[in-house]
Amino acid sequence: MQWREATEIEGNSxxxxxxxxxxxxxxxxxxxxxxxxxxxxxxxxxxKKELGEKWDNxxxxxxxxxxxxxxxxxxxxxxxxxxxxxxxxPMLYLNSGELTTIITSDAYWKHFAPYFxxxxxxxxxxxxxIGTVRNSLAHFRPLKKDDLDLIKxxxxxxxxxxxxxxxxxxAISSATPTNNDSEWYKKLSSIKNEVVExxxxxxxxxxxxxxxxxxKTPLLEKNQFGTHYFSYQLGKFRTExxxxxxxxxxxxCICVSEIPAFGNISHNHDVVFDQKISIxxxxxxxxxxxxxxxxxxxxxxxxxxxxxxxxxxDRLTLGELVKSESANASFITNVDNPFWSLNISNLNTPLxxxxxxxxxxxxxxxxxxxxxxxxxxxxxxxxxxxxxxxxI
Numbered sequence: 001m002q003w004r005e006a007t008e009i010e011g012n013s014x015x016x017x018x019x020x021x022x023x024x025x026x027x028x029x030x031x032x033x034x035x036x037x038x039x040x041x042x043x044x045x046x047x048k049k050e051l052g053e054k055w056d057n058x059x060x061x062x063x064x065x066x067x068x069x070x071x072x073x074x075x076x077x078x079x080x081x082x083x084x085x086x087x088x089x090p091m092l093y094l095n096s097g098e099l100t101t102i103i104t105s106d107a108y109w110k111h112f113a114p115y116f117x118x119x120x121x122x123x124x125x126x127x128x129x130i131g132t133v134r135n136s137l138a139h140f141r142p143l144k145k146d147d148l149d150l151i152k153x154x155x156x157x158x159x160x161x162x163x164x165x166x167x168x169x170x171a172i173s174s175a176t177p178t179n180n181d182s183e184w185y186k187k188l189s190s191i192k193n194e195v196v197e198x199x200x201x202x203x204x205x206x207x208x209x210x211x212x213x214x215x216k217t218p219l220l221e222k223n224q225f226g227t228h229y230f231s232y233q234l235g236k237f238r239t240e241x242x243x244x245x246x247x248x249x250x251x252x253c254i255c256v257s258e259i260p261a262f263g264n265i266s267h268n269h270d271v272v273f274d275q276k277i278s279i280x281x282x283x284x285x286x287x288x289x290x291x292x293x294x295x296x297x298x299x300x301x302x303x304x305x306x307x308x309x310x311x312x313x314d315r316l317t318l319g320e321l322v323k324s325e326s327a328n329a330s331f332i333t334n335v336d337n338p339f340w341s342l343n344i345s346n347l348n349t350p351l352x353x354x355x356x357x358x359x360x361x362x363x364x365x366x367x368x369x370x371x372x373x374x375x376x377x378x379x380x381x382x383x384x385x386x387x388x389x390x391x392i
Contacts, residue, residue: 012390024148025137031148032096032134033384035155038371039099040091041378042115042162044357045169045254047102049282050111053251056090056357058108060098066090069098089357089379096134100127115161126154155371163371168203169254169280170370172210176200184209184286187294195308196301202283208254209286213237213300215275217263217347218308220315220324222270228331230269233315235308236325237275239349242300243356245320248292250358254280255378257363261347265329265340273344278363351381 004017047055056067070090201210221233263273307319325346360378373388
């Protein structure tokens with residue numbers, strides 16, 4: 001028995017052993033993987049938007065709900081936790097058949113219907129056809145090339161508006177106009193102190209609001225070793241604790257994500273970096289729940305400021321929202337243009353440290369083609385492909 005491996009060659013090409021499956025099997029796998037995970041994200045977004053914190057009470061079949069069914073599957077997965085990556089999101093334990101049941105059910109179709117350009121029956125037929133091909137591949141039955149053409153066409157028809165919805169959420173970058181007279185804008189835009197500042201952004205259709213917590217990363221300690229190395233202690237905002245402690249925000253929001261930690265070094269070798277935590281709400285949910293949300297953000301800003309002051313006095317202090325983390329910088333000399341390399345990766349929040357489904361990990365700006373091109377999915381601790389620009 002000899003398992004042959006594929007080899008990468010120049011020009012983003014791969015040499016595949018002739019005894020491997022025909023290439024259209026891999027194309028089908030890529031399409032179905034991306035389709036099913038995009039459908040998971042979409043289903044979660046709409047359920048959270050419409051049902052709030054009770055989103056996982058949505059029925060799958062009979063007496064089973066998302067919560068009850070995925071709890072069992074998660075426990076089963078942990079029996080073999082040494083295999084693959086640890087993922088805790090219930091949505092990653094739902095298959096496309098169950099997602100189809102939820103989306104086309106009499107109870108929930110009214111919430112999903114605006115995102116489809118066809119009747120429920122047509123959408124159901126297309127989803128079932130995709131599911132049939134998916135199950136053939138999942139259970140290692142042979143596929144025809146015609147099956148590949150079918151899933152290409154059906155996924156395009158089904159996901160057309162779904163991709164637009166996901167792209168709008170991922171691409172929120174336009175600042176909310178300062179003359180916005182909404183109560184939520186007036187309240188949240190007023191939150192600012194020496195440590196925390198709230199910034200507000202809206203999607204192009206103004207249905208989604210991105211509330212950004214800007215945390216001015218404090219430098220608590222700096223030590224130099226020789227001429228080419230510095231170590232630091234920095235204050236880190238604890239996103240995982242915010243999600244645990246502030247129900248008003250967690251229950252109303254769709255998702256929370258962080259900008260990856262890549263900072264700069266100043267002329268006197270200080271770390272220059274602000275943590276940015278994005279929290280996305282549907283505009284109606286933000287407006288309806290503004291009082292507890294405003295209360296939470298106000299308390300977060302005040303508490304973070306108090307805890308940073310305590311850390312400056314004693315960096316071993318562990319605050320509810322802020323703690324000390326190590327970082328370092330090295331001067332790289334074995335290149336044509338020497339530079340300082342800064343490592344502040346400890347300021348990132350690992351996905352596995354957060355149980356809340358609202359935490360999506362790093363925030364990646366994606367304005368188009370999310371379904372076909374993304375290499376990062378919410379709830380997944382690793383990239384699933386090279387970035388789209390790598391093939392350009």
